[in-house]
Amino acid sequence: MGVFGDFIRWLPTYFFPKICYGCGREGWFVCSDCLPKVAKTLNELICPNCQKPSPLGLTHPECQKKNGLDGLISFSRYAGWAKEIVKDAKFGLNPHWRAMKELAEEMAGELANRKSLIVNRKPPTIIIPIPLHWWRKMKRGFNQAEIIAKPIAKYLNLPLKTDLVERSTYSLPQTLVRDASRRANVRRAFSVNKNIKELPDSAILIDDVWTTGATMKECCRTLKLAGIKRVWGITLLRA
Ligand SMILES: [Zn+2]
Numbered sequence: 001m002g003v004f005g006d007f008i009r010w011l012p013t014y015f016f017p018k019i020c021y022g023c024g025r026e027g028w029f030v031c032s033d034c035l036p037k038v039a040k041t042l043n044e045l046i047c048p049n050c051q052k053p054s055p056l057g058l059t060h061p062e063c064q065k066k067n068g069l070d071g072l073i074s075f076s077r078y079a080g081w082a083k084e085i086v087k088d089a090k091f092g093l094n095p096h097w098r099a100m101k102e103l104a105e106e107m108a109g110e111l112a113n114r115k116s117l118i119v120n121r122k123p124p125t126i127i128i129p130i131p132l133h134w135w136r137k138m139k140r141g142f143n144q145a146e147i148i149a150k151p152i153a154k155y156l157n158l159p160l161k162t163d164l165v166e167r168s169t170y171s172l173p174q175t176l177v178r179d180a181s182r183r184a185n186v187r188r189a190f191s192v193n194k195n196i197k198e199l200p201d202s203a204i205l206i207d208d209v210w211t212t213g214a215t216m217k218e219c220c221r222t223l224k225l226a227g228i229k230r231v232w233g234i235t236l237l238r239a
């Protein structure tokens, strides 16, 4: 995102006060009454393949698939105020965009405090936001996964890479596709930038919401086929 984009988004912070996404009260994006109404999932992590509980979010050994995710961490449920924040943020307007950024910063802070989470967080691990197709990114003006990835990279002290993987096909938004067809919708949607010669051993993919996981799994498959050995996923919310 350019300096101009940052400026445009910074301006209206003066004109739009924070309003609680749960009850509409002024002063916070989420007030202390509404905060506990959406369950945190950081303490009830699941295996990305069978979606059943798994300590630390590790993929169960028996669930591990070839070129599949090694683990998954999600911060909160995709419900109530959290769902509203992420849905509104896609339109890129203040204050919604700012609310998602704050939520992402909170998640990043908690991840940094819990050293046990994310098994492969030592460098040369890189942070990769799931890319949008360039046309969609241009229309929207930003990639929401990138906004979430920035504080995570900062707090975990890992490099953020936005040019390593590209979205090569323009697929339908997953929200418009039935669950059963989501895998096919993103099949071969990603490619690794051939100009990048040295790949790290492990990567952490970032996205806003985990629903069926089809997008993240496909992106993970692309990275593993390119030679990255371990891939984790982190999403702000989980359906
Ligand atoms: Zn409230």
Ligand SMILES: [Zn+2]
Pocket (backbone or CB within 6 Å): 047, 048, 049, 050, 051, 052, 059, 060, 063
């Ligand atoms: Zn499993």
